[in-house]
Amino acid sequence: MSGSGLYFPDQFNVAVELVDKNLEEGRGKKVAVYYKDQTFTYEDIFKAVNKAGNAFKSLGVERENRILLLLLDSPEFVASFFGAIKMGAVPIPTNTILKPKDYLYLLNDSRAKVAVVSEALVGQIEEIRGELRYLKHLVVVGKAGPGQISYEELVGPASDELVPADTHKDEPAFWLYSSGSTGFPKGAVHLHHDMIVSADLYAKKILNITENDICYSVAKLFFAYGLGNALYFPFRVGGSTVLVPDQPKPETVFETVRKYKPTLFYGVPTSYASLLQTAEKMPGVDMSSIRLCTSAGEALPKTVYDAWYKKFNLVILDGIGSTECAHIFITNRVGDVKPGATGKPVEGYEAKIVDPDGNAVPRGEIGTLMVKGDSIAAYYWNKHEKNKETFHGAWINTGDKYLQDEDGYFWYVGRTDDMIKPGGIWVSPIEVENTIMEHSSVLECAVIGVVDSDNLEKPKAYIVLRDGLEPSEDLAVEIQQFVKSKIAPYKFPRWVEFIPELPKTASGKMLRYKLRELNKKEQVVLQETASSTEEG
Numbered sequence: 001m002s003g004s005g006l007y008f009p010d011q012f013n014v015a016v017e018l019v020d021k022n023l024e025e026g027r028g029k030k031v032a033v034y035y036k037d038q039t040f041t042y043e044d045i046f047k048a049v050n051k052a053g054n055a056f057k058s059l060g061v062e063r064e065n066r067i068l069l070l071l072l073d074s075p076e077f078v079a080s081f082f083g084a085i086k087m088g089a090v091p092i093p094t095n096t097i098l099k100p101k102d103y104l105y106l107l108n109d110s111r112a113k114v115a116v117v118s119e120a121l122v123g124q125i126e127e128i129r130g131e132l133r134y135l136k137h138l139v140v141v142g143k144a145g146p147g148q149i150s151y152e153e154l155v156g157p158a159s160d161e162l163v164p165a166d167t168h169k170d171e172p173a174f175w176l177y178s179s180g181s182t183g184f185p186k187g188a189v190h191l192h193h194d195m196i197v198s199a200d201l202y203a204k205k206i207l208n209i210t211e212n213d214i215c216y217s218v219a220k221l222f223f224a225y226g227l228g229n230a231l232y233f234p235f236r237v238g239g240s241t242v243l244v245p246d247q248p249k250p251e252t253v254f255e256t257v258r259k260y261k262p263t264l265f266y267g268v269p270t271s272y273a274s275l276l277q278t279a280e281k282m283p284g285v286d287m288s289s290i291r292l293c294t295s296a297g298e299a300l301p302k303t304v305y306d307a308w309y310k311k312f313n314l315v316i317l318d319g320i321g322s323t324e325c326a327h328i329f330i331t332n333r334v335g336d337v338k339p340g341a342t343g344k345p346v347e348g349y350e351a352k353i354v355d356p357d358g359n360a361v362p363r364g365e366i367g368t369l370m371v372k373g374d375s376i377a378a379y380y381w382n383k384h385e386k387n388k389e390t391f392h393g394a395w396i397n398t399g400d401k402y403l404q405d406e407d408g409y410f411w412y413v414g415r416t417d418d419m420i421k422p423g424g425i426w427v428s429p430i431e432v433e434n435t436i437m438e439h440s441s442v443l444e445c446a447v448i449g450v451v452d453s454d455n456l457e458k459p460k461a462y463i464v465l466r467d468g469l470e471p472s473e474d475l476a477v478e479i480q481q482f483v484k485s486k487i488a489p490y491k492f493p494r495w496v497e498f499i500p501e502l503p504k505t506a507s508g509k510m511l512r513y514k515l516r517e518l519n520k521k522e523q524v525v526l527q528e529t530a531s532s533t534e535e536g
Contacts, residue, residue: 003394004197004348004374012169014192015086018235019049020164027211027238033075034214034242034260040075042238045082048075048155050162052083055155059114059137063088063165064172068112070094070103070121072245073221076141076151078231080116081221085173085192088165092175092187093222097506100127102185106177107132109382110187116151118245119143169193175381176224178323187381188324197375198228198327199236201348206317206331207264207292211238214289216262218248218271220506225296228327229266250278254285261289265314268297268508272304272316273444277467279311287312296321296328297508299412299430302340303437319343320412324396326375330410340434341409342402349373351410353402358392366413366426369402370395401428418512420449422458427491429512432459435486436493439479441469446502447493448515461493462515464501471498 019042022032028043040048056067067084069091071077077093084091092110094103096118103124107115111134117125119142126145129138137149144150167173173192177185203209217229221243234241242260246252248271257265265287267275272295279285293308293316300318308316319331320342330351332343345351352360353367361367372395380386390397401413413419413428420427429447436445443466450460463479465471476496483492503514 003372004201006193006197006200006348006374008169008193008196010168011166012192013086013164013167014173014195015049015082016164017196018232019046019082019086022046022235022238025238030211030238031240032235033078034240035075038075045075045078047160048079049082049086050160051155051158052079053087053162054083054158056084056089056114057087058154058158059139059149061087061089061114063167064090065114066090066092066110066112066175068092068094068107068110068115069222070096070115070117070125071141071221072096072118072120073226073230073243074118074141074245075243076116076118077221077243079155081174081231083162085167086162086164088167090172090174092177093227094177095222095506096121096220098124100124104128104131105184107135110175113137114139116141122148167192170378172378176227176323176377186383186386188377189379189381190326190375190377194326194375194377195228195232196236197348197373199233201373201375202328202331202346203228203233203236205347206328206333207233207294208334209233209237209239209264213237213239213264214242214260214262215239215264215266216242216244216256216260217266218253219266219268219297219508223506224323224326225266225268225321225328229264229294250275251282254278254282257289258286263289263291265290265293267293267295267316269295269300269304270298270444270504270508272300272308276304276307276311277443287314290314292317292334294319294328294331298510299340299342299434301434301437303434305337305339317343319346320398320400320410322398324377324390324398325371325373326377329371329373329375338407338409341405341411343410344408345371345410346373352395353404353410363404363406366401366403366419366428368416369398369400369410371398372396415512418448420447420457420459422449422456422490425490427459429459431487432461432483432491432493435483435491436461436463436479438486439482441465441475442479443467444502446510446512446515448512448519450495450519452494458494459491460495460497460519462497462499462502462518465498 022042032042033040114137116139139149141151219226295318319328321328329349350372432447444464449457503511
């Protein structure tokens with residue numbers, strides 16, 4: 001029995017639990033994956049997984065070896081991910097929109113022997129291939145070039161029977177690299193039981209997922225959020241998933257919903273805001289197949305929640321998860337939603353808010369969020385100091401600033417590095433952003449702390465306007481006055497800058513450090529301009 005209350009035998013292979021078991025339970029002919037105009041049954045997936053596992057063995061991959069997956073969402077991702085796990089190797093789903101230098105770091109850090117890459121992305125690897133110290137085989141899904149191995153030619157002839165490795169429940173099963181928004185990405189090592197803990201505690205108990213559900217996730221499979229949403233959640237209960245390799249532009253999302261009629265929709269705040277804006281110009285958008293929506297990645301503004309509910313009569317369950325925790329551990333619930341709040345801990349997880357000395361803070365006070373649960377990664381690969389900072393026995397330091405209200409709901413107030421302290425009082429950028437978002441002209445915004453001429457830190461807002469609106473000094477002043485009228489006056493943004501789009505990670509998380517860098521560059525330009533004017 002684990003701390004989650006779930007039982008795992010010592011010998012446990014999660015690929016068997018998530019793939020083979022569906023055949024044992026009579027779902028062999030049931031659709032597991034919808035992909036473009038194709039359908040793949042659980043029997044199809046079972047055979048594809050076995051073929052991939054045997055193909056990796058034929059390349060000399062051994063138990064515990066790493067296999068990097070740089071794949072668009074596809075059946076080949078599913079087969080490679082579970083095929084690697086089933087034969088005892090460790091797959092590493094990888095962000096598909098990074099740069100070659102990033103892949104150089106990931107491949108050399110992980111020492112992956114094999115990389116399985118979509119044809120559209122293989123150029124990113126070839127560019128740095130001469131610097132890769134451990135990669136032996138580059139397998140390409142699509143047309144393979146010189147020095148590359150065709151996935152189809154490698155996997156096609158392989159046997160579709162595979163004896164699973166006798167892995168341990170606490171053995172590494174897969175890695176996920178953090179987004180690296182605060183330095184080099186960190187390889188979070190997840191164990192064989194982690195996916196089951198997340199699926200059973202969150203997907204089953206919070207989403208009430210069943211074999212009748214069809215899942216569609218805007219977040220891609222290489223994210224911790226997307227991996228659960230679109231793969232191991234539906235596979236845990238014998239449901240179906242819709243995989244779309246394209247970028248989730250609003251038109252693509254609406255067309256996917258129309259075509260496949262998913263019942264569970266997993267989004268991020270950015271996607272919900274974009275979908276709402278597009279829906280205003282697209283009459284007849286039909287979301288009626290969906291019974292429930294979720295959100296993670298960033299705090300969901302109350303304005304977006306309210307607008308979505310008004311437009312589609314659909315509840316969004318906002319929550320917080322992380323790469324390290326595998327999936328969501330605090331969330332709102334059906335029938336118990338407090339818009340703007342992150343919610344309450346998922347059953348099986350514990351959360352506390354602490355001061356810098358590790359002591360719990362009183363309700364209503366801001367502190368650092370600590371979480372305890374059985375889906376937390378075992379450690380970061382080759383990051384000794386980071387391990388000591390992050391993992392505290394059964395607890396993990398999330399690095400997020402939170403407060404808990406008198407009713408027990410957790411409220412996100414920002415990352416530790418994002419907090420602002422004008423006049424010696426802490427200000428949450430999230431609170432200021434949520435207030436700005438209530439203004440009818442604002443589509444998105446981000447707030448950072450900027451030092452003024454007196455060397456005092458004050459809030460600055462970067463704002464993306466709704467379509468058809470033009471930036472102006474009058475509008476900036478109007479927004480500032482609007483914020484002053486809504487929250488404590490010292491929290492209003494002293495500067496407002498309109499920009500075309502906000503810098504974000506692929507998962508939709510705001511990269512406020514990019515805005516801090518942009519502000520520094522602007523200050524340098526202003527100083528140089530002032531200097532040249534004085535000289536003139």
